[in-house]
Amino acid sequence: MTEPKGEKIDHPNGACFNTTLPAPLPDEYKEVAWAIPSFDKATNQPKPIEPIWIARPNIGPNQVRFEMLYCGVCHSDTHCGNNDWGGCVYPFVGGHELLGKVTEIGEGVTKVKVGDLVGVGCMVDSCLKCQYCQNDEEQYCANGMTMTWNSPKTHGRVLGNPETYTHGGYSGSSVTHEHFIIKIPDSMDIQRAAPILCAGITLWDPIRYHGLVDGPKKVVGVAGLGGLGTMGVKFASTLGHKVVAISTSANKEFMAKEKGATGFVVTTDPYSLKANAGTMDIIFNTISANHDINTYLPLLKTGGTIVMLGGVAAPHTVYQMGLMFQRKTITGSLIGGVKATQEVIDFCSKHSIYPDIKLIRARELNDTWKALSEGKGDGVRFVIDVKASLEDESFLPK
Known part of the structure; x- marks a missing residue:
């Protein structure tokens, strides 16, 4: 170029x-x-x-x-x-x-x-x-x-x-x-x-790609409760999934549950992390600041997936054995196509989201x-x- x-x-x-x-x-x-x-x-x-x-x-x-x-x-x-x-x-x-x-x-x-x-x-x-x-x-x-x-x-x-x-x-x-x-x-x-x-399509496209629109109900984690994360909470809860909000701050629990989350994890609290280990099918990680992804991987069930959505420029260091022994997946997603964007607009219009x-x-x-x-x-x-x-x-x- x-x-x-x-x-x-x-x-x-x-x-x-x-x-x-x-x-x-x-x-x-x-x-x-x-x-x-x-x-x-x-x-x-x-x-x-x-x-x-x-x-x-x-x-x-x-x-x-x-x-x-x-x-x-x-x-x-x-x-x-x-x-x-x-x-x-x-x-x-x-x-x-x-x-x-x-x-x-x-x-x-x-x-x-x-x-x-x-x-x-x-x-x-x-x-x-x-x-x-x-x-x-x-x-x-x-x-x-x-x-x-x-x-x-x-x-x-x-x-x-x-x-x-x-x-x-x-x-x-x-x-x-x-x-x-x-x-x-x-x-x-x-x-x-x-x-x-x-913010809407960035969450909607991986939700549809990973089968959460019409598929079986799952436990969905949403890490980061900014503009992206709150849309993920609203979408997943409207679709009937159990939503667990994940944040570094306990002060965001009320806000997260007000938007549709039923569970809450504080990543700075070792007890909260231990109590929720191995409970989530998928985590949508919307965090845009540099962070340690290894904090979030133990929250996944065996076979679980974490979807990276935040614009983090620095590379992550991943504990590979944790992935191998529990067949966990780290993947990413980028906005969505025109058809999917029209779909999420229509979904939001229908459900007043x-x-x-x-x-x-x-x-x-x-x-x-x-x-x-x-x-x-x-x-x-x-x-x-x-x-x-x-x-x-x-x-x-x-």
């Missing part, structure tokens, strides 16, 4: 790049966004989020333009924007939980019409030809999916300047190929629906990122009220 044009900055997590956004091309329009403008070499950290202008593509065949109403703020936004994973291209516009209303459709669009509520999750393109795309798992595209933010435009369905990287939903509007558009039912609470497009949210304005993004980085979300997903943010003239680009 060709490196982006701009200043390459060496970084322990992998190089990042400071670039200059070009003026909009004739087939693009200027739009408001909120972005990390650059990586500051003097402080060795990204600069704070600020309002900027970006270019969005004009409508084209099979494209859908929508005004942004709400955009979720995901922990992955902070990981990428802070260059925790390496490869961040600045300016970086975060947001991959986009929810808006269709304002224009291109020739050939049949999925939605003007006025419809729509969503876009973590990806906006893939090859649509490989075995994974053909199997409705575009997130595993053999030729690489195009993420909603910080991705090169490789497959031809993201229009506009081919030399710029994708910009996320911290913005006034967006344009996306209809294949990657999710239809939002009119009956949904749209303020709370946006995080389902990442929503994340717990806190509405913010764009000017609060820096404080919000700080809270997420310090693990202070307490099970809440932050959501930008984009319309209210666009009315805040003091935090708009000049």
Whole structure:
């Protein structure tokens, strides 16, 4: 893959790049966004989020333009924007939980019409030809999916300047190929629906893959009770499974049980760990900070599985004998395809399942990122009220 044009900055997590956004091309329009403008070499950290202008593509065949109403703020936004994973291209516009209303459709669009509520999750393109795309798992595209933010435009369905990287939903509007558009039912609470497009599908896809939607009832552990984990608790309990919440803090027990858990494990309490050893069929591990996976493996039954879902960059050291003697499995999962994302939206609409949210304005993004980085979300997903943010003239680009 060709490196982006701009200043390459060496970084322990992998190089990042400071670039200059070009003026909009004739087939693009200027739009408001909120972005990390650059990586500051003097402080060795990204600069704070600020309002900027970006270019969005004009409508084209099979494209859908929508005004942004709400955009979720995901922990992955902070990981990428802070260059925790390496490869961040600045300016970086975060947001991959986009929810808006269709304002224009291109020739050939049949999925939605003007006025419809729509969503876009973590990806906006893939090859649509490989075995994974053909199997409705575009997130595993053999030729690489195009993420909603910080991705090169490789497959031809993201229009506009081919030399710029994708910009996320911290913005006034967006344009996306209809294949990657999710239809939002009119009956949904749209303020709370946006995080389902990442936090929801990230839990839903492994739940369906591991047979928990229609299969026999099991004991399901959920490790980490942030925005991801609480969705896992809600899904698994709604599907009729026994749910055991797992946390380092005993203070989260009431919250976990309020959301559907019937059991609770405190990993800092040896007695709690011993009392629950060998009791769980599967654990969904949503922890995004560095941690010791060996703390959680003894909770599994023989033949049990732990599914890694948090964006941890550091490698794990695993006690292999514990896996071998009890045939335990460590696996992973990444968001979900378009079909599965529509499925989870419809499931949430039917059962009135929503994340717990806190509405913010764009000017609060820096404080919000700080809270997420310090693990202070307490099970809440932050959501930008984009319309209210666009009315805040003091935090708009000049």
